[in-house]
Amino acid sequence: MKKPYAITLDVESSLANHTGSWRVERPQYVNLMPPCNNACPAGENIQNWLYIAEDGSYEAAWQALIQENPFPAIMGRVCYHPCQDVCSRAKLDEAVGINSVERFLGDLAIAKGWKIPAPEHASGFRVLIIGAGPTGLSAAYHLRRLGHDVTIRDAAKVAGGMMRFGIPKYRLPRNILNAEIARIQEMGVHFQLEHHVDNLQDAIDDGFDAVFLAVGAQIGKRAYIPACEAARILDAVSVLRDVEDGQAPLLGRRVVVYGGGNTAVDVARTAKRLGAEEAIIVYRRTREKAPADDGEIQEAIEEGVLMKWLATVKHAEEGTLKIEKMALDANGFPQPTGEFEELEADSLVLALGQEVDLSLLSNMTDLQIVDGTVQVDSRMMTGRAGIFAGGDMVPADRTVTTGVGHGKKAARNIDAWLRKGEFTKAETPEVIEYEKLNPWYYSDAPHAMRDRLEGARRATNFDEVVKGLDEETALYEARRCMSCGNCFECDNCFGVCPDNAVIKLGPGLGFEINLDYCKGCGICVTECPSGSIIMVPEKS
Amino acid sequence: MTTAPIKFYQVGSYAIGNRLLPSAAGSVQSDADRTNALTSGHRACQGCGEALGARYALDAAMRVANNKVITVNATGCLEVFSTPYPETSWRIAWLHSLFGNAPAVATGIAAALKAKGRTDIRVVGQGGDGATVDIGFGALSGMFERNDDVLYICYDNEAYMNTGVQRSGATPPAARTSTTQAVGEAPGNVFGQGKNLPRIAMAHEIPYVATATVADLRDLENKVEKAMQMRGARYLHVLVPCPLGWGSQSCDTVKIARLATESGLFPVFEAERGEVTASKKIRRQVPVEEYLKLQARYGHLFSPKRRDDVIDHLQAMADRNIVRYDLLESAGE
Numbered sequence: 001m002k003k004p005y006a007i008t009l010d011v012e013s014s015l016a017n018h019t020g021s022w023r024v025e026r027p028q029y030v031n032l033m034p035p036c037n038n039a040c041p042a043g044e045n046i047q048n049w050l051y052i053a054e055d056g057s058y059e060a061a062w063q064a065l066i067q068e069n070p071f072p073a074i075m076g077r078v079c080y081h082p083c084q085d086v087c088s089r090a091k092l093d094e095a096v097g098i099n100s101v102e103r104f105l106g107d108l109a110i111a112k113g114w115k116i117p118a119p120e121h122a123s124g125f126r127v128l129i130i131g132a133g134p135t136g137l138s139a140a141y142h143l144r145r146l147g148h149d150v151t152i153r154d155a156a157k158v159a160g161g162m163m164r165f166g167i168p169k170y171r172l173p174r175n176i177l178n179a180e181i182a183r184i185q186e187m188g189v190h191f192q193l194e195h196h197v198d199n200l201q202d203a204i205d206d207g208f209d210a211v212f213l214a215v216g217a218q219i220g221k222r223a224y225i226p227a228c229e230a231a232r233i234l235d236a237v238s239v240l241r242d243v244e245d246g247q248a249p250l251l252g253r254r255v256v257v258y259g260g261g262n263t264a265v266d267v268a269r270t271a272k273r274l275g276a277e278e279a280i281i282v283y284r285r286t287r288e289k290a291p292a293d294d295g296e297i298q299e300a301i302e303e304g305v306l307m308k309w310l311a312t313v314k315h316a317e318e319g320t321l322k323i324e325k326m327a328l329d330a331n332g333f334p335q336p337t338g339e340f341e342e343l344e345a346d347s348l349v350l351a352l353g354q355e356v357d358l359s360l361l362s363n364m365t366d367l368q369i370v371d372g373t374v375q376v377d378s379r380m381m382t383g384r385a386g387i388f389a390g391g392d393m394v395p396a397d398r399t400v401t402t403g404v405g406h407g408k409k410a411a412r413n414i415d416a417w418l419r420k421g422e423f424t425k426a427e428t429p430e431v432i433e434y435e436k437l438n439p440w441y442y443s444d445a446p447h448a449m450r451d452r453l454e455g456a457r458r459a460t461n462f463d464e465v466v467k468g469l470d471e472e473t474a475l476y477e478a479r480r481c482m483s484c485g486n487c488f489e490c491d492n493c494f495g496v497c498p499d500n501a502v503i504k505l506g507p508g509l510g511f512e513i514n515l516d517y518c519k520g521c522g523i524c525v526t527e528c529p530s531g532s533i534i535m536v537p538e539k540s
Numbered sequence: 541m542t543t544a545p546i547k548f549y550q551v552g553s554y555a556i557g558n559r560l561l562p563s564a565a566g567s568v569q570s571d572a573d574r575t576n577a578l579t580s581g582h583r584a585c586q587g588c589g590e591a592l593g594a595r596y597a598l599d600a601a602m603r604v605a606n607n608k609v610i611t612v613n614a615t616g617c618l619e620v621f622s623t624p625y626p627e628t629s630w631r632i633a634w635l636h637s638l639f640g641n642a643p644a645v646a647t648g649i650a651a652a653l654k655a656k657g658r659t660d661i662r663v664v665g666q667g668g669d670g671a672t673v674d675i676g677f678g679a680l681s682g683m684f685e686r687n688d689d690v691l692y693i694c695y696d697n698e699a700y701m702n703t704g705v706q707r708s709g710a711t712p713p714a715a716r717t718s719t720t721q722a723v724g725e726a727p728g729n730v731f732g733q734g735k736n737l738p739r740i741a742m743a744h745e746i747p748y749v750a751t752a753t754v755a756d757l758r759d760l761e762n763k764v765e766k767a768m769q770m771r772g773a774r775y776l777h778v779l780v781p782c783p784l785g786w787g788s789q790s791c792d793t794v795k796i797a798r799l800a801t802e803s804g805l806f807p808v809f810e811a812e813r814g815e816v817t818a819s820k821k822i823r824r825q826v827p828v829e830e831y832l833k834l835q836a837r838y839g840h841l842f843s844p845k846r847r848d849d850v851i852d853h854l855q856a857m858a859d860r861n862i863v864r865y866d867l868l869e870s871a872g873e
C-alpha cells in the first residue's frame with residue numbers, strides 16, 4: 001500500500017504492547033473470612049446468604065443458610081448474635097442487623113413451606129442421638145442430609161429441649177419452634193419421644209454404628225441458703241418447665257429471683273406474666289458483670305422487673321428474705337459488707353445455673369468427665385470411639401447456637417468416622433479487618449430497628465415481644481452488608497484501572513485481571529470497597 | 541414499623557457500578573461494552589490519573605454523541621503515551637497537531653463540520669494543564685470568545701509532566717517541581733501566582749464550565765453528558781493525579797483525588813454563563829494535611845522541619861474554597 005509522505009510503517013494498535021511486563025506485583029482476587037462468619041458459633045456463611053438475599057433471592061439465601069444451620073427462624077429470635085458484635089459496619093455507623101434478616105428468611109421459609117433438599121443416597125449406617133434439644137436436632141439434620149439413618153431419643157413428650165422447656169414463648173413462639181422441628185421430622189429422622197435413656201451401653205447395643213450424646217444440662221444448681229420450713233424456694237428450670245407444661249406454679253405476689261443469667265431474667269419476666277406484682281432479680285455482682293444478655297435485661301426492666309445488684313440472699317423466712325449488700329473489691333469480686341436488709345418475698349426462685357445429669361454414663365469409665373462435663377476431642381468424640389457429644393453437656397458456651405454448631409461439627413465428623421475417613425474442614429482464610437476495607441464507597445445507611453411490643457402491654461401476656469422486619473426493611477438491612485473480604489460486583493476495579501486490564505465476566509462471575517496489560521499500579525486494590533483484592537509479588 | 545426506602549443500593553452512586561442497579565442506571569464505565577476510547581497497551585506510568593480521566597471523559601462523550609466524536613489532542617503525556625509511532629491506543633477519531641494549538645484545531649474542525657452540514661459529529665479538544673492554561677491559552681480564549689462548538693477538556697496534573705515535571709500556571713503553591721525546588725525560605729512553588737482556568741473560562745461567560753476529578757466518576761460522567769447536550773464553547777477541568785510528578789504511590793491516584801476534594805483544596809462545581817450553579821458537597825471533611833502527606837512534592841512541609849505556616853496557608857486556601865463554592869452541607873439539611 002502506498003503510504004503518505006514520511007510514513008513507513010502501518011498503523012498498529014497499542015494492544016501489541018504488553019505492558020504487563022512492567023509489573024512487579026499483581027492484583028489477585030481473594031475470598032477472605034468476614035468477621036461475622038468467623039464469630040458465628042454455627043459456622044454460618046453470613047456474608048454469603050446476605051449477598052444472595054440482597055437481590056431478593058430469598059429462597060436461595062435460605063437454602064445457603066440452612067446448609068449450616070437448620071433453624072433460621074429460631075436463630076432470628078434467640079441467638080445472641082455474636083456476629084453483630086464484630087460486624088465491621090459498626091465502625092462505620094451501626095452493625096448490620098444480621099439476626100433480624102435471618103429471622104425474616106426463617107419466617108418466610110415457614111410461610112412459604114420451603115423444603116430441605118432430599119438427603120444424599122442412603123449410607124447404610126445407623127446413628128443414635130440422645131437428646132432432642134438444638135444440639136441433637138442439628139446433628140440429626142446434618143447426618144440425615146448426609147444420607148444416614150438417624151434415630152433421636154428424648155425423655156420429654158415433645159422435642160426441643162431447652163428451646164421449649166427453658167426459653168419462654170414470648171421470645172420463641174411455639175408454632176415457630178414446631179415448624180422448624182417438623183421439617184427435620186419430614187426428612188425421615190426417627191423420633192422416639194418419652195424415651196429416657198438410663199443406660200447408654202444398652203442403647204448402643206440396639207445396633208447403632210455411632211452415638212451422639214446431647215442431653216444438655218437439665219439440673220438446676222442449688223445453693224445452700226438457710227431457710228425456715230415454710231419458705232417457698234423453687235428452681236428456675238423447673239418453674240419454666242412447669243409453665244410450658246401448663247402447670248404454672250404459685251409464685252405469689254412478690255417473687256425474688258436469685259441469679260444474674262438469662263434464666264434468671266426469663267423467670268422474672270415469666271413471673272410478671274403469671275401475675276406477680278413484683279419480680280425482683282437479686283444478683284451478687286453488677287449489671288455490667290451479669291452474664292445475662294444486656295438487651296434482655298433492658299427488656300425486663302421495661303416490663304417492670306426490678307433489679308437488685310450487689311446483693312446476696314442470706315436467709316429465707318416465710319414471706320421475707322434477708323439480703324446482704326455486697327461491694328466489689330479491687331479485683332472486681334463481690335465481697336460481703338455486713339450490711340443487711342429485709343426483702344418481702346412470697347417465693348424465691350433460684351436461677352444459679354444448670355448441671356449435667358450424667359447418670360446414663362454411670363458405667364462408662366472410658367468417658368472422661370471434668371467438672372461435671374464430658375470431655376471431647378476436636379472431632380467432638382468422647383474417650384470411646386464412635387461416641388460423640390456436644391451442646392450444654394460438654395465444656396463450651398451454653399447457647400442454642402453453640403449447640404447447633406456442635407451438632408453440625410459432630411455430624412460431619414461422625415460421617416467421616418463411619419466412612420473411615422478423616423473429616424477435613426476446608427482451610428479457613430484469614431479474617432479481614434475493617435482497616436482493609438475502603439468504606440468511602442458505602443452509602444450512609446443507619447440500622448433498621450425491630451419493633452417491640454410496649455413494655456407495659458407485653459408484661460401481661462406471652463405474646464412475642466420482638467417483631468419481625470417487613471420485606472422492604474429486611475432487604476434494606478441485607479444491603480447494608482459491606483461484603484467484607486468478598487467481591488460484591490460493584491465494578492470499581494473494572495472502572496478504576498487506567499489500563500483496561502480488568503475483565504468483567506458478567507453477573508455472578510466477578511472479574512479477572514488481564515495480565516498482558518496490568519502494570520500492577522494497585523489502584524483496584526485501594527479502591528475495592530470490600531477488600532477483596534490483594535497485591536502479591538510477582539515471581540522474579 | 542421503622543421502614544427505610546428500598547432505594548439503598550449499598551454503594552449508592554459512589555462506586556463505579558453495582559450489580560443491584562438496573563443497567564440503565566449504571567455508569568458508562570460499568571458497561572462491559574464501553575468504548576474504551578483509550579485502550580490497553582498505552583505507555584502511561586503505573587497508576588496514571590490522566591489515562592484514567594481521559595477514558596472516563598471520552599467514553600461518556602461517545603455514549604452521548606452516538607459514537608460520533610472527533611478528538612483533538614495537544615502535545616503532552618496523554619498524546620505521547622498513547623501514540624508512539626506507529627502504534628495508537630485510540631479507538632476513536634483522534635488528531636494531534638501541536639502543543640499550543642489544540643483549541644484552534646478543534647475550532648477549525650467544528651467549522652469544517654458545520655460547513656459540511658455534519659453538526660451531528662461532535663468535537664472534543666483536550667490537553668494537559670500546560671497546554672491549556674499556558675501555551676494554548678490564547679487559542680482557547682479565542683475559542684471561548686467566539687463560542688465555537690467545542691467541548692474542551694483539560695486534564696490537570698498541575699505541571700508539565702511529559703518533559704520532566706516543570707512548573708505550569710496550574711501548579712499549586714508550595715509544590716515542588718523540577719523548576720520550583722524545595723529550597724530557601726519559601727520552598728516549592730510561590731504563593732499568589734498561577735491561573736485558575738475554570739474562573740477565567742467563566743469570565744468568558746460561555747455556556748458551561750465545570751470541574752471534576754477521577755475520584756467521582758458519576759459526577760464526571762454527568763458533567764460530560766450535560767456538556768455534550770449543549771452547543772457552543774464548553775470547558776471541563778479534570779483533576780488527574782500524576783504519581784510520577786506528585787511523588788505519590790501509584791495505588792493512591794484515586795484516593796488522592798478524593799482527598800483533594802474532601803479537603804476543599806480542589807472545589808468541584810458547575811457554572812453556566814459565568815455563574816456557579818452547583819457544587820459537590822464535601823462528604824467527610826479532612827484537613828489538607830491528609831492530602832499533602834501522601835505526596836513527595838509536599839514532603840518538605842513535613843521534614844526535616846514541619847512547616848505549619850505553609851500548611852496553614854494551604855488550609856486557608858481550602859477554607860476559602862469551602863466558603864466561595866459553598867462546599868459544606870448546610871446544617872439541618
Ligand SMILES: Cc1cc2nc3c(=O)[nH]c(=O)nc-3n(C[C@H](O)[C@H](O)[C@H](O)COP(=O)(O)OP(=O)(O)OC[C@H]3O[C@@H](n4cnc5c(N)ncnc54)[C@H](O)[C@@H]3O)c2cc1C
Binds near residue numbers: 136163263403
Ligand atoms: C431459661 C433459659 C433461656 C435460655 N435462653 C437462651 C437464648 O435466648 N439463647 C440461647 O442461645 N440459649 C439460651 N439458653 C441456653 C440454651 O437453651 C441451651 O444452651 C441449649 O438448649 C442447649 O442445647 P442442648 O441440645 O445441648 O441441650 P438441651 O436443650 O437441654 O436438650 C437436651 C435434651 O436431652 C433430653 N435428655 C436429657 N437427658 C436425657 C436422657 N437421659 N434420655 C433421653 N433424653 C434426655 C432432654 O429432655 C432435652 O430435650 C437458655 C437456657 C435456659 C435454661
Ligand SMILES: Cc1ncc(C[n+]2csc(CCOP(=O)(O)OP(=O)(O)O)c2C)c(N)n1
Binds near residue numbers: 590671699700701
Ligand atoms: C511548542 C512546544 N514547546 C514545548 C514542547 C515540549 N513539551 C511537550 S509536552 C510538554 C509538557 C506538557 O505538559 P502538560 O500540557 O501539562 O501535559 P502533561 O504532560 O502534564 O500531561 C512540553 C513542554 C512542545 N512539544 N512544543
Ligand code: SF4
Binds near residue numbers: 035086483
Ligand atoms: S458488614 Fe456484612 S460481611 Fe462485614 S461483618 Fe457485617 S454482616 Fe459480615
Ligand code: SF4
Binds near residue numbers: 583585586591617701
Ligand atoms: S508522567 Fe504522570 S501524566 Fe505522564 S504518564 Fe506518567 S503518570 Fe501519567
Ligand SMILES: [Mg+2]
Binds near residue numbers: 668670695697698701
Ligand atoms: Mg500537566
